[in-house]
Amino acid sequence: MAKTALITGITGQDGYYLSRLLLEKGYRVVGLVPPNRQNSLTKLGALANQVEIYALQLTDSEALTEAVKQLQPNEIYNLAAPSFVPDSWNDPLATLDLVTGTATRLLTAVRHAGLQTRFYQASSSEMFGDVDRSPQDENTPFRPKNPYAAAKLHAHWTMVHQRERYGLFACSGILYNHESPRRPANFVTRKVSIAAASIKLGLTQVLEMGNLDAKRDWGYAGDHVEAMWRMLQADEPEEYVIGTGQLHSVRELVAAAFDCVGLDWTRYVTVNPNLLRPDEHFHLVADPSKAKRQLNWEPKVSFEQLLEKMVLKDLQRLQTGSQYIVE
Structure with a gap:
């Protein structure tokens, strides 16, 4: 029976490449898309006919819980976030709710549904912010410098806390800049x-x-989404820095x-x-040696x-x- 993957942010760059990867691996792919964002499905091109779309507001806790119970996903990839970091200054509160709120509501939905769903949280190198040493690895202190980075860090720690408290399989990739023709x-x-x-x-x-x-x-988005998938196939949920180095x-x-x-x-x-x-x-700049060592991942492009x-x-x-x- 095919695995089911649930993706927020499916119409973005990473959503496209992740959907393509998962479809190639035989997954059933379901995108959670707000009703007012339906027109953005054209960005998926031909993939729009191969994925399922579930319309709901990501701010609606009850609707998210119902979606998770109904779809019973094996894996959830939470990619929902503003795509352009400087925009987060225009509405820091909305950024916080989209990034941290969605992560919190999804993790809670998994718990309430009593599922063994594996959860991926899209973290960001922006969380490192004003670094005093390079390259950065999983033990580098976080010093975010903008509302986007602060929201990503809040979501990151929320995921860690829920994993530790409730025993969830939840992990995050701290991804560096990754580009593609779909940027x-x-x-x-x-x-x-x-x-x-x-x-x-x-x-x-x-x-x-x-x-x-x-x-x-700068890395290639197609390489980075493969790292996301590999994290959810690992024996234990952990954090990984993903970049070219x-x-x-x-x-x-x-x-x-x-x-x-x-x-x-x-x-x-x-x-x-x-x-x-x-x-x-x-x-x-990333030190991706842990991902190479434990996930056998390294960039190809x-x-x-x-x-x-x-x-x-x-x-x-x-x-x-x-x-x-x-x-």
Whole structure:
């Protein structure tokens, strides 16, 4: 009998790649989607016809409990969160309720249903915040610097406390930046890949950037969701830092993207002081050695391969006028 996986945030980047992975493994995949977000199902492309959608408000505890009792999932992946970190400053309370509230309500629903469901909580490297050492591992202190990170940390500890108090199989992945052709255009990686494709096709001439020296640990979303799945197949529920362990600058990001289309980036990129962010002094970079050791996980797609995937898909999109491209 096929396993059932329940996913919140199924219409986001990670929801797409996780759904695809689970469907390939023969799972029944069910997405919990708020009624007012039904139109976002188009982002799933062809997968929308292969997954089941259960409409409910994630803030409705009774509805969540009923859904868990009815669907009896073997695994729950809680990916619900604002996708763009800076937006969390606009409504910190809503961010807290979406991130921590959903995690708490889902864990409570599993407990009340009396199920042995395995639960994955999407944590974030943003929780490490203002780090004083690099790279970071599972024992690095948390020092969040924004409402999104604080909400993620609250949800993280809520999951740990419920696991310890009630014996639930609940774990979290502390994921570093992970990108794909499905990243929204307001993320720097996608901004750059779209610009490289657009300039190549003669549609635009200039790319304005902020701090080219800022560095990130950028991985591929398809690799990172496999780590999520592996965590729920482990013998014991634990926390894992997931990233590439390599830092790349925005300058390297731009150069790699423009290389994909045979252009010299220095001819097209200008630095706009208004785009400089004040918090670029810290280096968030993963030490994923525990995941490699215990889950036999490591990233398969390199930094250069990731940029190539993104730029080529954006070329395809711009040439065909299609918003979503089959991968």
